[in-house]
Amino acid sequence: MKIIYIILILFINSFAYAEKVEVEGVYRNTGDIAPNETCRLAKERAKLKALEKVTGQIISSEELEKCSEVDGKSNCERNQFFLSAFNGEISEIEELDKKLDTETLNSGELIFVCKVKIKAKVVAINQDRDPNFDFDVKLNNYNFREGEKLEINIDFNQNMYLTVFQILPYEDNNYQVYKLFPLGQESNYIEGKSLKLPKKNKYEIYFPENIKKKSIDEYLFFIGSKDMINWLDKYSKFEDLKKEFIKSKSLVKWKYKEYTIIKWKKFLKKYYL
Numbered sequence: 001m002k003i004i005y006i007i008l009i010l011f012i013n014s015f016a017y018a019e020k021v022e023v024e025g026v027y028r029n030t031g032d033i034a035p036n037e038t039c040r041l042a043k044e045r046a047k048l049k050a051l052e053k054v055t056g057q058i059i060s061s062e063e064l065e066k067c068s069e070v071d072g073k074s075n076c077e078r079n080q081f082f083l084s085a086f087n088g089e090i091s092e093i094e095e096l097d098k099k100l101d102t103e104t105l106n107s108g109e110l111i112f113v114c115k116v117k118i119k120a121k122v123v124a125i126n127q128d129r130d131p132n133f134d135f136d137v138k139l140n141n142y143n144f145r146e147g148e149k150l151e152i153n154i155d156f157n158q159n160m161y162l163t164v165f166q167i168l169p170y171e172d173n174n175y176q177v178y179k180l181f182p183l184g185q186e187s188n189y190i191e192g193k194s195l196k197l198p199k200k201n202k203y204e205i206y207f208p209e210n211i212k213k214k215s216i217d218e219y220l221f222f223i224g225s226k227d228m229i230n231w232l233d234k235y236s237k238f239e240d241l242k243k244e245f246i247k248s249k250s251l252v253k254w255k256y257k258e259y260t261i262i263k264w265k266k267f268l269k270k271y272y273l
Contacts, residue, residue, distance in 0.1 A: 018123045022096065023049040028103065029112040039100055039114040046118045047090055054122035055088040092121035133158050133253055135224050142259045150203040150259075152220070154195045160224040160253075162188050163231050164197065167219040167238060167256075170211060177235040180220070189228075207263045215262045226251035 025046025029038040097117040102110050140151040154162070164181040168174075181197055182188040197203070207216070221241075223229075227250040235241045245252070 018091065018121055019054045020092075020119060020121045021050050021053045022117065022119050023053060024115055024117045025049060026113065026115050029114075030109075031111070035112050038112045039098055039116055042098075042114040042116040043095070043118065046116050047093070047120065050090060050118065050120040050122050051088050055124045088122050088124040090120050091123050094119045130251055133160070133224070133226065133251055135160070135162070135222070135253065135255070137220075137222055137255055137257055139220070139257055139259060142257075144205040144259060144261050146205055146207040146261060146263065148205050150205055152197040152203075154190075154197070154222070156190055156193055156195070156224075159189070159191050160226060161228050162190050162195070163223045163225075163229070165221040165223070165231075165241065167221055168208075169219070169238075170208070170216055175234045176237050177221075177241050179231060179233045183233075205261055207261055211263075213263075215260055217258055217260055220257045220259070222255045222257075224253045 023046050025042045025044065025048070027038055027042035027045060029035060029041075033041065095116065095118055098114070099116075100112060100114045103113045104110055134157050136155045138153045140153075141148070144150065152164070156162075162181070163179065166178045166180050168176050168178075180203070186199070223231075223245070225248070227248075229244075229248050229250060229252075231241075231244060235244075245254075
């Protein structure tokens with residue numbers, strides 16, 4: 001396993017650059033997680049900041065605070081860090097300082113607050129960057145009941161190839177990543193300024209039968225590229241998709257959207273998109 005990891009790092013470094021940064025992560029625990037998890041999530045946020053500082057890929061505060069309560073802040077923030085590391089890796093990390101304190105809210109409630117300062121070496125994928133090569137994504141909803149329809153609206157400022165993946169982080173034994181667009185003979189070269197998905201069939205939300213929770217988080221991952229990239233229809237793990245991304249020398253822009261599915265029916269029917 002160590003040999004494979006070393007080979008992967010050498011492969012990444014062949015067309016990547018590294019930078020060391022010092023950042024601080026803060027987490028205010030309002031009771032949504034156990035007190036002993038407060039500093040661990042503060043460190044996760046510090047790692048996110050380190051990646052953002054070097055790669056330029058920013059996770060908005062809206063996305064950071066959108067973590068599903070039922071899936072758990074801990075799991076959700078871990079998923080967000082994983083997604084944000086798509087065009088970079090933290091190869092070294094040193095914890096410089098950690099402070100766990102309490103803070104009194106205006107309501108009089110006492111909460112735990114942890115601040116973690118780290119020094120991290122971030123290896124960023126060395127790809128061409130163009131601030132004008134961009135797109136914006138909106139979903140018709142971010143909280144779904146099973147059986148409801150998912151719609152995606154995308155605005156572009158340049159022509160590009162667009163690929164959309166669905167990421168199922170709860171899948172341990174099956175595939176975690178499925179391509180939603182394009183499928184079959186669909187063209188994914190976008191020449192217009194906007195696109196609505198799906199084009200023909202419906203994206204119908206379903207709740208997995210093997211999940212015991214009342215709700216789950218899933219993600220849509222959008223990759224816009226200047227050149228055509230031959231993605232697979234599915235990947236066992238998100239890491240496999242990342243390896244394909246690393247191989248590409250094309251100008252690429254990526255974004256993700258998180259949504260929550262609430263279990264609604266007693267008996268479930270599985271729909272395939």
